[in-house]
Amino acid sequence: xxxxxxGDYIKPFIFIAAIIFAFAYLVLSPQRLKDYTECVAxxxxxxxxxxxxxxxxxxxxxxxxxxxxxxxxxxxxIKFLYNGxxxxxxxxxxxxxxxxxxxVKIKTDEIKSISVAGNIVLENDVYVLYYTYITSPxxxxxxxxxxxxxxxxIELELQEGKxxxxxxxxxxxxxxxxxYWTNRKTTGDIILEEISK
Numbered sequence: 001x002x003x004x005x006x007g008d009y010i011k012p013f014i015f016i017a018a019i020i021f022a023f024a025y026l027v028l029s030p031q032r033l034k035d036y037t038e039c040v041a042x043x044x045x046x047x048x049x050x051x052x053x054x055x056x057x058x059x060x061x062x063x064x065x066x067x068x069x070x071x072x073x074x075x076x077x078i079k080f081l082y083n084g085x086x087x088x089x090x091x092x093x094x095x096x097x098x099x100x101x102x103x104v105k106i107k108t109d110e111i112k113s114i115s116v117a118g119n120i121v122l123e124n125d126v127y128v129l130y131y132t133y134i135t136s137p138x139x140x141x142x143x144x145x146x147x148x149x150x151x152x153x154i155e156l157e158l159q160e161g162k163x164x165x166x167x168x169x170x171x172x173x174x175x176x177x178x179x180y181w182t183n184r185k186t187t188g189d190i191i192l193e194e195i196s197k
Contacts, residue, residue, distance in 0.1 A: 017047045059099040067120055068127050068156040068172040070095045073195045080188035104131050111137045127156040154178030
């Protein structure tokens with residue numbers, strides 16, 4: 001399944017815009033071309049606000065959206081293999097998820113990384129977050145751990161439970177895992193656990 005894009009929402013957005021235009025037409029009762037232009041401007045303004053709110057926030061509360069919902073913050077463990085050395089680091093992970101994109105930020109004691117692109121796709125009946133990122137190491141460790149570019153794959157299992165909220169809004173499991181690889185031939189696993197509110 002391809003990632004969600006704005007093109008998937010053209011028909012419903014046009015339908016909503018038509019309703020807004022009809023309402024504006026009834027309220028403003030246009031007589032001249034200038035009046036019709038005002039109706040169109042009103043429709044575009046209201047529709048822009050509705051689309052922005054839905055894409056950035058409202059989709060989380062729609063039972064028709066099938067994509068798993070991620071919490072904002074997770075604690076994590078990054079296990080890595082580099083030059084035959086196995087290591088492990090604790091990390092803080094935060095997600096900024098909208099309907100059409102997902103941004104990932106990771107912070108350890110030595111580096112910060114931020115995704116440059118990320119999307120959730122359906123792969124063999126499992127939702128998977130793929131993202132690419134670039135690291136920003138602290139100056140004191142830059143020689144041993146220089147800037148890296150990499151990609152990560154995290155499976156988004158759905159939270160188990162029979163509550164109506166879990167079923168309708170498809171909350172991602174509080175424990176997630178995946179793997180990553182970088183341009184410096186580092187590979188590893190990442191294990192995430194939702195931070196309790």
